[in-house]
Amino acid sequence: MTLTLVYLCLFAFMAGFIDSIVGGGGLIQMPAMLLLLKGQAPDPTIIGTGKLASMAGTSVAFGRYARQVDIPWRAAGTAAVVAGVFSFLGARALSLMPPELIRPLVLGLLVVIAIYTFWRKDFGSIHAPRLTDRKEVYFGVLVGVVLGFYDGFFGPGTGSFLLFAFVGLFGYDFLTGSASAKLVNVATNLASVAYFAFTDQLLYHVALPMAAANMAGSALGARVALKKGTGFVRVFFLIVVGAIILKLGWATFGE
Numbered sequence: 001m002t003l004t005l006v007y008l009c010l011f012a013f014m015a016g017f018i019d020s021i022v023g024g025g026g027l028i029q030m031p032a033m034l035l036l037l038k039g040q041a042p043d044p045t046i047i048g049t050g051k052l053a054s055m056a057g058t059s060v061a062f063g064r065y066a067r068q069v070d071i072p073w074r075a076a077g078t079a080a081v082v083a084g085v086f087s088f089l090g091a092r093a094l095s096l097m098p099p100e101l102i103r104p105l106v107l108g109l110l111v112v113i114a115i116y117t118f119w120r121k122d123f124g125s126i127h128a129p130r131l132t133d134r135k136e137v138y139f140g141v142l143v144g145v146v147l148g149f150y151d152g153f154f155g156p157g158t159g160s161f162l163l164f165a166f167v168g169l170f171g172y173d174f175l176t177g178s179a180s181a182k183l184v185n186v187a188t189n190l191a192s193v194a195y196f197a198f199t200d201q202l203l204y205h206v207a208l209p210m211a212a213a214n215m216a217g218s219a220l221g222a223r224v225a226l227k228k229g230t231g232f233v234r235v236f237f238l239i240v241v242g243a244i245i246l247k248l249g250w251a252t253f254g255e
Contacts, residue, residue, distance in 0.1 A: 004036050005206065009213035012053050016217025019054070020061035021225045021233060023159015023181060024240040026054065027247055041203055048196025052207040055189035057214030062186055064222035065179035075136040075170055076180035082144025084187035090152025091195045114241045130171035139169055144184070151188040157244045159185055163237060174233040178225065
């Protein structure tokens with residue numbers, strides 16, 4: 001188990017690094033956990049353990065952004081509160097419908113997002129909020145409901161969807177959008193972890209070392225993003241979305 005835990009911590013570090021910049025770290029961490037811990041625990045327990053590690057890393061990344069980026073608390077805070085509630089509901093609904101049914105829809109949305117972001121060279125390069133205060137709250141609720149439920153129910157690409165929403169809908173630049181996405185992700189992870197803890201589906205001896213590794217990767221990733229700026233985050237966003245498209249495409253049509 002010791003060597004397995006070392007490998008898991010390495011994957012957690014890489015996941016934290018990527019997730020702190022544009023989201024999508026779960027595509028690295030969760031498959032590694034399901035593979036390396038196969039036969040040692042039920043899948044829901046492995047998923048809950050991974051959520052705890054991710055929550056620690058996301059919290060560190062958000063703290064780093066919050067110190068240097070002006071967080072739009074009205075929009076991001078509203079989305080975070082609502083997303084936390086609906087993430088819990090999404091986790092509960094997971095047993096009622098197989099996630100495979102929504103893979104093609106998610107895949108199509110990601111392709112559209114990638115094409116739009118690539119086509120609009122100035123997308124996310126300028127921070128120009130386009131909504132009134134009241135509309136920011138309304139849209140924050142909408143983002144929280146849709147993506148909070150999605151994260152609890154299915155999950156892959158949630159961070160990237162959140163980043164695109166804050167940039168595309170609210171008019172934020174990529175750094176502000178990434179910081180806002182981290183706040184919402186902390187809420188959704190917290191809700192999921194609460195559910196898994198309540199149902200006693202956490203491996204703390206695995207989650208805590210992975211959480212430390214994820215936190216280290218997240219701190220480094222956030223530092224790199226803040227140093228490199230919005231252009232770097234945009235390119236990284238396209239790379240990660242492309243990887244998510246390939247993974248979901250294979251899961252949907254290749255297997």
